[in-house]
Amino acid sequence: MPERLIKGAEIILTMDDAGSELANADILIRDGVIAEIGSDLKTIGETILATGCVVTPGLVNTHHHLYQTLTRAVPGGQDALLFGWLNTLYPIWARFGPQEMFSATQIGLAELALSGCTMTSDHLYLYPNGARLDDTIAAAAEIGLRFHPTRGAMSIGESDGGLPPDGLVEAETAIIKDMIRVVDTFHDPSPGSMIRVGLAPCSPFSVSRDLMRETAHLARDKGVMLHTHLAENDEDIAYSLEKFGCRPGQYAEDLGWVGDDVWHAHCVKLDGAEIDLFARSRTGVAHCPCSNCRLGSGIAPVRAMRDAGVKVGLGVDGSASNDMGNMMLEARQAMLLQRVVQGADAMSAREALYIATRGGAEVLGRGEHCGQIKTGYRADIALWDTNGVDGAGSWDKVALILAGPSKVRDLFVEGVQVVRDYQLSGLDLPWALERQKQLALNLMQ
Ligand SMILES: [Zn+2]
Numbered sequence: 001m002p003e004r005l006i007k008g009a010e011i012i013l014t015m016d017d018a019g020s021e022l023a024n025a026d027i028l029i030r031d032g033v034i035a036e037i038g039s040d041l042k043t044i045g046e047t048i049l050a051t052g053c054v055v056t057p058g059l060v061n062t063h064h065h066l067y068q069t070l071t072r073a074v075p076g077g078q079d080a081l082l083f084g085w086l087n088t089l090y091p092i093w094a095r096f097g098p099q100e101m102f103s104a105t106q107i108g109l110a111e112l113a114l115s116g117c118t119m120t121s122d123h124l125y126l127y128p129n130g131a132r133l134d135d136t137i138a139a140a141a142e143i144g145l146r147f148h149p150t151r152g153a154m155s156i157g158e159s160d161g162g163l164p165p166d167g168l169v170e171a172e173t174a175i176i177k178d179m180i181r182v183v184d185t186f187h188d189p190s191p192g193s194m195i196r197v198g199l200a201p202c203s204p205f206s207v208s209r210d211l212m213r214e215t216a217h218l219a220r221d222k223g224v225m226l227h228t229h230l231a232e233n234d235e236d237i238a239y240s241l242e243k244f245g246c247r248p249g250q251y252a253e254d255l256g257w258v259g260d261d262v263w264h265a266h267c268v269k270l271d272g273a274e275i276d277l278f279a280r281s282r283t284g285v286a287h288c289p290c291s292n293c294r295l296g297s298g299i300a301p302v303r304a305m306r307d308a309g310v311k312v313g314l315g316v317d318g319s320a321s322n323d324m325g326n327m328m329l330e331a332r333q334a335m336l337l338q339r340v341v342q343g344a345d346a347m348s349a350r351e352a353l354y355i356a357t358r359g360g361a362e363v364l365g366r367g368e369h370c371g372q373i374k375t376g377y378r379a380d381i382a383l384w385d386t387n388g389v390d391g392a393g394s395w396d397k398v399a400l401i402l403a404g405p406s407k408v409r410d411l412f413v414e415g416v417q418v419v420r421d422y423q424l425s426g427l428d429l430p431w432a433l434e435r436q437k438q439l440a441l442n443l444m445q
Helices: 066-070 082-093 098-114 133-143 172-186 209-222 234-244 248-254 272-281 289-294 302-308 327-342 349-363 429-444
Strands: 004-013 021-030 033-038 046-049 053-057 059-061 117-124 146-153 198-201 225-230 262-266 284-287 311-314 381-385 410-413 416-420
Touching (some): 004 381, 053 349, 066 117, 066 133, 066 429, 098 117, 098 133, 098 429, 117 133, 146 225, 225 248, 234 248, 248 272, 272 302, 284 302, 284 349, 302 349, 311 327, 311 349, 327 349
Parallel strands (some): 004 046, 059 117, 117 146, 146 198, 198 225, 262 284
Antiparallel strands (some): 053 381, 410 416
């Protein structure tokens, strides 16, 4: 792979242990890796001028349902709580197939990339009409983001007392079989991996206790990560107490769902004992502030989690419960929400950016190679041009989420330029948007 040189960055926010911020510095990329950081570096390859830019590690999204990009702002679900929102959308999702999955994922990933995201997980837990995890993996390869798709699942339908319609649930034997298939086919554990598959039953209220336990065994056998929704809102806690006789943290622990290889989405309602459990066991959290606001779920105790040593990353959550997928705005929302509860010094702009980058990489098990601008780390890098109106007048350019752009100028993943001058390199976006519009119109009929 040719070399690339990012030259003359106004400031590089490295996210290293010392919190180093390097003024007027260069980054030399070679073979997908950061080869050198310094001043007056030279290259035999392309030079990208970064004058006036703040350079950060690429943002990392730890929770999403990319397929929902086709069902944003659906009127019946706009003002509903979580369970009512799901009941509005399930019948629409039941009409999806491979084309809808591909197109929705493609556009969702495009939106993430344009907001500076270099690595994202995805949680796909319904497979109607022949849709497969493979459809989303094909879309990710086109955009060029580092992708952590998770093979989700629902097995308890309406007739068994569950929430989803029977047509959207699968038999548990078929779920396990397909989990094995997608891990064996796609999972790559190497340091520069572009695809790592995880296993992810949708939530404790949509699969059986047996499937939760069996999935944990399978994940450990295969060396892949585990992911699900946990403690999202008060209804969720009430369900857990009523059906399982315990709080979600206890339920997770009993079934083997805590550890360095597990991350849970939301965790809005974790209590002190559960926060201690997550810190002790190195269990990760995908904090989804916009979704939590949108669905009225509450404010996750992120300050307490971080103080206790819990690994926290950010998630935009599904496109139908946000309904945007902009990682920079998500970081801003995370910072603002903690301040609502605990005051203006509860979370700095720098800390929120740390959570959005290095924090996310650690949650996804990539902290050794991604999430920092450091020699030897993978070249996942975002360039933010602070010369525009949104950054004008700022006395502290690094405080990007107080005053700065929410769209990235240039983005590199594994050293490859995925966004160049605000445009995606790997996708004809107008064509893809038109295709998605047609699919959405079909679903509305
Ligand atoms: Zn979710």
